[in-house]
Amino acid sequence: MEHDRPRPPLTGQEKFAWILGCGWHGRCPRCGEGRMFKSWLKIVDTCDHCGLDYRFAAPDDGPAFFSLCVIALPLIAFVVWLQVAFDPPIWVHLVTSVPFMAIGTLAPLRPIKGWLVASQYVNRAQEAGTGALWSMLHGTEQGQNDFDQ
Structure with missing residues (x-):
């Protein structure tokens, strides 16, 4: 298939900006x-x-890992601070903390997944030692992979 395909810039900062832009916008x-993406x-x-x-x-589980480790831990710290500082009744946590945690951890999943996929493509990342197996399973020529399309 003939197509115009601008390559991502090769310098470090431009490459990083390309990855973040594609991931954030789902491009x-x-x-x-x-x-x-075809759905969320x-x-x-x-x-x-x-x-x-x-x-x-x-x-794989990368988006969930980053969402839980980078975003959920500070949110949990906030909820614990709220409990210790004000000792609110349980209904306050059900109305504030639960939605806050759910939205805070689920909303960034798509941009994080887009960032990981874009990073994988731009950096030509694949599991070490799987090139021959990949060629056999997907019918590509030996020494080529999906990054060479």
């Missing part, structure tokens, strides 16, 4: 135009603009 990490967290099979095959994308 294809190769062309920056096509959609990365489900990745499309191929880019509707440049045809990038997303078989390489394997963020």
